[in-house]
Amino acid sequence: MALNPLNLLKTLAWRTTFAIRETGQALERLGCQMQGIYSHEEIINRHTSVSPIKFDAPKIPSSAFVAPSSLLLGKVSLGEGTSVWYNAVVRGDYGSVTIGKNSNIQDSAYVGACSEFSPYVVIGDNVSVGHGAVLKGCSVGNNTLIGMNAVISEGVEVGVSCIIAAGAYIEENSVVPPNEVWAGNPAKKLRDLKTSERDYLRSLPERYRELSGQHKEIMELLELKQHEYSR
Template identity: 60%
Template sequence: MNPINGLKAVLHRVGFAMRESGQALERVGCRLQGIYSFEEKLNRHATVLPMRYNVPALDKTSWVAPSGMVAGSVTLGENSSVWYGAIVRGDFQPVTVGSNSNIQDAAYVGATSEFSGPVTIGDNVSVGHGAVLKGCTVGNNVLIGMNAIISEHVEIQPGAVIAAGSYVEEGTTVPSGEVWAGSPAKKLRDVRPGEAEYLKSLPSRYTELAGEHKGIMKVLKMKQAEYFS
C-alpha cells in the first residue's frame, strides 16, 4: 500500500473511533441526567399544515398517511382518506372532500392559482393513484382513474367514470353514468349496471384499509411512548 494512502486510512479510522467515543460519552451523560431525546426518531414531514391563516378541518374518523399532506383551507369528511404521497392543497382555493372518499397514493388535489375555482369532491369518490384534480367539481360515486388529469372548471356528475390516463379539458361537463376516456377525454360508453354497483362498493374497501393502516400507526406510536417513558 502507498504510505500516504496508508496514513490516510489510519487517520480515518482514528477519527471514526474518536467520533464514536464522543457520541458514546454523550449518550452516557444524557442517561445520567435523565435525558433521552437522543433516542427519539424524528419525522420532519408534517401531514397537516395551516396555510394563509386557514387550518385544515379533518373529521376525527378521516386519515392522512404519514407521507401525505393536507394544507390550508381543506375539509375532509367522515371516513375519508389521503394516502401515501398524496397532496391536498387549499392554499389558493378551498378543497372540500365528502364522506367515504379516498385520495390515493401520489395524487394531487387543489387549485393551481387564485384564478382557479375551488375543488369539491362528493361522497364515495375514488381518486386513483397519480391523478391530478385542479379547480373542479366531482359528484358522488365517481371513479377517477390512475394518472387522469381533471382541469379547471370541469364538472363530473354523479356515477361517472374517468378512465386511467385520461385528460379532461377545461370547462367540460361529464354527464352522470358515462365512461370517458382519451386525451382529450370523450365519451366511451355508458356505465354498465355491474360497474355502477362496483363504484358504490369500492370506497368502502379503502375505508376499511385506511382503518388498518391507522391502527398500525397507533400501535407504533404507543410503542414509542412506552419506550421513551
C-alpha cells in the same frame, strides 16, 4: 489529581442507571421481535402531514385517515370516513378543497388549485381518486371513480356515478354527464356506465374505508412505540 468523591458517585450512578435503561430496552426489543412486532425499528417520521396557511387549517374528523407522508395544507375539509393516502397532496392554499364522506385520495394524487383564479375543488361522497391522478379546480359528483394518472383540468364538472379512465385528460371547462365512462387525451365519452360498474363504484370506497382503519391502527401503534423509545 484525585477525582472528587461526589463526582465519582454521580458518574457511577449515571453509568448504572444507563446500563439498567439499556438492558430494559434490549429486553423490550427482544420481546417484541419474538412476538413479531417490529415497530421499535421504525424511523420517526418528522414530516408534517397537516399544516395551516393564511389563517386556514385543514378540518379532519376523527374517523378520517391521513397517511404520515401525505400533505393537507390550508383550507381543506374532509368528510367522515375519508382517507388521504401516502404521498398524496391536498392543497387549499389558493382556494378551498372540500371532500365528502367515505371518499379516498389514493397514493401520490394531487388535489387543489393552480392559482388564485382557479375554481374551488368540490369532491362528493364515495369518490375514489386513483394513484397519481391530478384534480385542479374542478368538481366531482358522488360515487365516481377517477382513474390512475388521470388529469381533471380547471373548471371541469364531473357528474355522479362516472368513470374517468386511467390516463385520461379532461380539458378545461368540460362537463361530464352522470353515468358515463370517459377516456382518451383529450377525453371523450366512451360509453354509458354498466350496471355492474355502478355496483363497483358503490363498493370501492367502503373497501378503502376498511383498509384505512387498519392503517390507522398501525400508525397509532407506531406512534405509541416511538414515544416510548424517545422518552
